Amino acid sequence: MKGRVIALVGILIVATTLRSAVTVVPPVVSEIGKDLPIDSLTIGLLGMLPTLAFAFFGFFTPMMMRWTSLEKLLIGAMAVAIIGQVARVFAPNTPLFLIFTVLGLAGLGAGNVLLPPLVKHYFPDRLGLVTALYVTMISVGTALPAQLSVPVASAAGWQFSLASWAVLNFVAVVPWIVLLLGRKQREAAATQSAMAAAAAPERKISVWRSTMGLGLTLMFGCTSLNTYAMFAWLPQILTEAGLSHEAAGSMLALFAGLGLPLSLVIPLFASRMRNPLPVVVFLLICFVSGYLGILLSPGNLTWLWVVLAGIGPGTFPLSLLLINLRTRSRQGAGALSGFSQGVGYALACIGPVLFGVLHQATGNWTTGFIFLFVSLGVLGLGAFFACRPIFLEDQQGDPS
Template structure:
């Protein structure tokens, strides 16, 4: 080979190596960005409950207002899910991730310095709305940057969400004892600032991760500015009901499992342990289910497993709550296996990250709205009947809906292939490139 040919080949190899290194760096930054955002998405929810007694010494926070505060997450997650896709048609997922984290950080900072109850609630609402939009953004981010690693990245980010749910209540009281409840509540805003940094580079500097060259990012097929209308797809409705009924049952047990256990004669500590068992099983489930679903053509077996576990746990808690309570709590804790399944199906049943974003917003918007009714109706039925039989019957009906919805959405198909789901932009102005 001539000297010139050798130099040319060396240059090509160097270019390939440089490109490979840049892609790897982009992948790592994108993964870090997704996981940091995921960790922040429940901090505003779980950092306050351990501190309500201390907060009420400074702010007016009666029991009924604490109840409203407890309903805010699902309500605002549902509203954010329905509204966010409209922004996604104009903004890139990177720009939207930044906006979500800004809102979450500002909201948490506002309630940390709030001089009045209503400003505290307003700050909470802003933070939760930002986090609700963040819930919607994560699936299309995974679809865009890791189209060949959807199962793995979904498993990782859902697990990190679980960690972000568990850590704040553990740190809330020690930090409050050392520096006051305002520092304890407001310090989580710093994490939102950190979560902005990876996406700020993508949005402003066009650095890694980039929307076209890093981490195997994908673009939507067909008309680039087509409007995605998931409500026209029976499969999208099935996905929303799968997500919603799973969340409904999960939040109902979060609210009432300690009361069921205490009513069966367990001490307050033992009743709290049952809730810890129920919620703690979310970590291994989050790791296993998305990886398994990504390998199955039809993952309905996961739905059947989740429904069977819910049924077994409910029967035990209803008929023999004081006997083998840990077994019933464990079975019920395995039931929400359909939650990470619903999240991974958002990407497995869509062709592009834009369709993923629209379906994510629709499924989570409808789903969290449905979930709001779980704790409320279970409690009303208990108060009306003096027992838990009617509440478990209500939850049993939702499990039938969950199973049917799971059967529909688990069948191999793409939501964006359904008639009427994709529509061309109406106006030339709709072709404006998204912000970022």
């Protein structure tokens, strides 16, 4: 029982760190620009780096799971995140700042993938509850750095503002070190490692073999694609419709803030359902309704359209829950987590870029929203396969 409590604390603290290095930067870009040359291209790169890093390092993290325990990997990931976040504030030029930013994001990208199998390992009987808690902490860890970044930078400088969040990554490793130092934990880890080594040659889990796994990847990827497209372009859409910059910013905050209650409610509700596809249908209806309102009447009842569109990304916590609900083993959860998040975040990179290109090419927002509607159709198709009560390991075919 004590080990599970420590593991829960560790999971929740790690979850709180997974977006801090991302959202702490945009509010203080102008301050950073006083010391390092930052042009529009650099700002664009800073916007794309998180999803690119999460995709690349998330995709390769499951390969490292074969070499050592999840706990040791997570400690290593947090250490990499600390080094990257601290080193970038001492970077003498912009290229090194970007390189160390990627290093910090590498650790966080690995953390994204490691949390679902850790939840499955320590809390197989509480998947819905623990998923709800840790996804909620991701939302908290996304909002707080953005909120505190400017006040801290004003008081102590942008370097301190950015580097200070590495302290949370340091705190996050403590519970896992405590677990690894315990004799029972060492014995259990040794036994599990031996069993994994013996079982690994028998079957290699490939998400490509699973329609469920591919469906979940599309569901996760299209959710992220739509979310990041709105993060990037919603303020401009609304300001062009006549809203002030302050009002447009408030609407973006409303869109993002809905992730907090959704993270709490959806995993708890969906975990009790044999097939949570009706939840996805409801969320897709909200997505479509909100988009139609923003496209056709952005200046009227704006808050309603933003709320509806903001409810749609509830498919994000549901996707993370399904990683554990649709796998039988920690190995399967790790493989599905790495693949779905790796490929999914790669898809997410397309959203803001293509939406903007379509707007520039046509001079209106209609074509961009048509693209988003198509992606929602793909999301629904993926969810159809992901939500069925079928396990990844059962769709591997003949291992010979």
